Amino acid sequence: MKPISRRIFLSISTATAVVGVNQLLASCGNNQSDTSTSPSPDTTTTPAEGELNLYSSRHYNTDEELYQGFTKETGVKVNLIEGKDDELIERIQSEGENTPADILITVDIGRLWRAQEAGIFTPVSSTILTEKIPPALRDPEGNWFGFTKRARVIMYNKDKVKPEELSTYENLAVPKWKGRFIVRSSGNIYNQSLVASLIEAHGEAKTEEWCKGLVENFAREPQSNDTGQIQDVAAGVGDLTLANTYYLARFAKSEDPVKQEVYQKIGLFFPNQNDRGTHVNISGAGVVKTSKNQENAVKFLEYLASDKAQEFFAQGNNEYPVVEGITLDPVLEGFGTFKADETNIASFGPNLATAVKVMDRAGWK
Ligand code: FE
Numbered sequence: 081m082k083p084i085s086r087r088i089f090l091s092i093s094t095a096t097a098v099v100g101v102n103q104l105l106a107s108c109g110n111n112q113s114d115t116s117t118s119p120s121p122d123t124t125t126t127p128a129e130g131e132l133n134l135y136s137s138r139h140y141n142t143d144e145e146l147y148q149g150f151t152k153e154t155g156v157k158v159n160l161i162e163g164k165d166d167e168l169i170e171r172i173q174s175e176g177e178n179t180p181a182d183i184l185i186t187v188d189i190g191r192l193w194r195a196q197e198a199g200i201f202t203p204v205s206s207t208i209l210t211e212k213i214p215p216a217l218r219d220p221e222g223n224w225f226g227f228t229k230r231a232r233v234i235m236y237n238k239d240k241v242k243p244e245e246l247s248t249y250e251n252l253a254v255p256k257w258k259g260r261f262i263v264r265s266s267g268n269i270y271n272q273s274l275v276a277s278l279i280e281a282h283g284e285a286k287t288e289e290w291c292k293g294l295v296e297n298f299a300r301e302p303q304s305n306d307t308g309q310i311q312d313v314a315a316g317v318g319d320l321t322l323a324n325t326y327y328l329a330r331f332a333k334s335e336d337p338v339k340q341e342v343y344q345k346i347g348l349f350f351p352n353q354n355d356r357g358t359h360v361n362i363s364g365a366g367v368v369k370t371s372k373n374q375e376n377a378v379k380f381l382e383y384l385a386s387d388k389a390q391e392f393f394a395q396g397n398n399e400y401p402v403v404e405g406i407t408l409d410p411v412l413e414g415f416g417t418f419k420a421d422e423t424n425i426a427s428f429g430p431n432l433a434t435a436v437k438v439m440d441r442a443g444w445k
Pocket of ligand 1: 324
């Protein structure tokens with residue numbers, strides 16, 4: 081079967097001002113497996129009709145299969161252009177009006193907000209999207225929509241902490257946890273968005289106080305990523321941490337006995353079940369303002385909200401679908417049900433700059 085999507089990793093250093101996808105493929109030392117499509121002279125600035133250029137920071141093979149499903153349904157060819165989140169935003173900005181990008185797919189409200197602030201998106205009005213995607217997980221003006229969600233939860237060493245001792249994010253800042261808590265740096269967008277959600281719930285001053293308490297409890301200077309925190313909690317470097325659910329799911333599914341051992345040591349706790357709920361974040365997408373294929377772009381977003389696509393898209397990264405009633409991955413099912421914070425995630429965006437300042441003032445490196 082002829083591959084439908086072509087993939088390429090972009091680096092910002094290869095940015096050129098005006099390019100079509102075929103040129104990108106020709107000029108970037110691409111690693112796509114499909115060599116059957118030759119560059120067309122007609123696509124220098126405008127992609128051919130019936131094509132869609134997807135700028136995505138997701139790198140899962142299952143996504144490609146999913147996009148092929150869209151092509152089968154609609155005949156619209158999907159060109160996948162992969163890159164790192166912030167690079168893709170910068171890329172679209174530097175390409176300006178001539179960007180071939182039709183859709184930007186990225187993770188975390190922090191980045192969707194950044195893209196929105198940069199004026200990359202155009203508002204989309206679609207009954208399918210507004211009916212299927214819960215209001216808390218999309219921009220009220222339709223600039224972007226969440227297609228999967230992940231919870232940022234407490235993960236703890238089962239030998240050191242009992243779940244009865246845990247309750248809320250707020251509780252992580254009490255002296256009981258002094259020298260026992262580890263977390264990644266404040267430069268990480270997941271932490272920034274979580275702090276932005278606390279600012280939304282409590283205001284700046286109280287959140288800063290919370291951050292200070294949390295920093296007091298650090299067992300070490302922030303370092304590594306979510307996976308590293310989980311491994312280090314299992315190893316006893318700290319007793320508890322904050323991490324996104326899909327990272328633990330990866331350990332659960334790993335056939336590596338070392339990772340299995342880590343998984344067996346870790347407990348997962350959904351904070352704030354008796355008040356506003358656990359902080360959830362999204363991976364999401366929006367239609368690029370200058371897209372020449374807006375109709376197909378909206379169709380594509382609607383496709384991502386379809387039941388089959390939801391299941392696939394979520395499972396690609398062990399995430400939760402946003403649409404109700406979709407079969408959950410068995411590992412996530414095993415994590416149990418939880419109450420999610422239903423504050424509109426869009427409201428965290430304007431708090432992000434303050435969140436960074438608050439963390440900085442509190443000494444969260
Ligand atoms: Fe991640």
